[in-house]
Amino acid sequence: MRYTVFLFLVVLLSCNGQKKYHTNKVEEEIASTKSDKLKGILEYHKKLNDDYKDPKTSPLPNKYRKDFNGLEFFTPDTAYVVKAKLELALGAPTFLMPTTTNQNQEYKLYGTLHFTLNGKQLQLEVYQNQQLIKQKKYIDHLFLPFLDNTNGKETYGGGRYIELSIPDGDYITIDFNRAYNPYCAYSKKYSCPVVPAVNTLDTEVRAGVKAFKKE
Template structure:
């Protein structure tokens, strides 16, 4: 009799325990799921400001420079346009560039030259090309004024797409160290007002810096030799020295 009573009590307790589990286990599962779910969102919420802070905002000016770099590399990778020959072309992966620096994007005061005459500008091969002075641009860099002369190629302006083209050859204190010894070039357009933007981040080397045998390039005039480092635009690699 006692054994039967114990068995009945045991069964009753088991049923009660099972009922409790039936209620509690889903609650525990739900709590655990919600906790894990919320934990993920809390971590995401905490990391979001760090991610946003790490994302660099790229200005329109820097995007323009990136476009210039991409197009210049594409030109040198194109066998129909590149000045590179042999192994130099085969091994070319892209130009090295100075990091973009807004300091070297300057708004210069522009003064159009008057009564100028065509002249013969010497080139790297000893030949000459005909240019004409178009104007002068004066800008500030590190609180110091500098002036460069802008030219027009009389051969190029005969073509419609180059009729508003200006040519800026210049040298600076990085030549023969980080850039080509003969200097660099910049392409500009005739300004509509009395200012002109000079973005040295878009300066490049002449073709003869990479192939002196097939190209002759205008020599930088003395008046455009700047006694300051312009650490912007294309850099030069020793493999091209000749």
């Protein structure tokens, strides 16, 4: 379900270390990787590349998709897979989250995630899209947008997103290697949630998708 939820949302709202993976290369890396964590990250990156190449699922305009050979990712790093303590926001009201267009979306603060990354104690708010959770298959979906110190340099200036699911207990795993760009990083026709300022991390998150170079 990772990242596909954002695809669902943006379809509704539109007019959701350096490596550039090519299909054969990433398949070779997956096959040779012994770590289950790293294999899962590589498989996720391959899925993104496959979807971005497919005209039915790609957010890329045709002029970029026809010669698309793969997104650029930071080198997969399990140091960016962190265990976070979930502090629930019981009774939080719904609110309209601004987007890159005038089509604001209704969200609710689900809770705050507390974790350690790069030697720093950090926190991020995690949200529920009130339209999305009406669908049975997305009832446990959580939306984690964030900004960090790589934005505007190595990564997209508007921040990145991660998709999570409601955990059974008080802890949730955040895999920053699965961070992806809002679709408006590729085309202005999409309406993307603007990352709340409170979700700014004062550190570099050198994991996940890098900025898209429109060459």
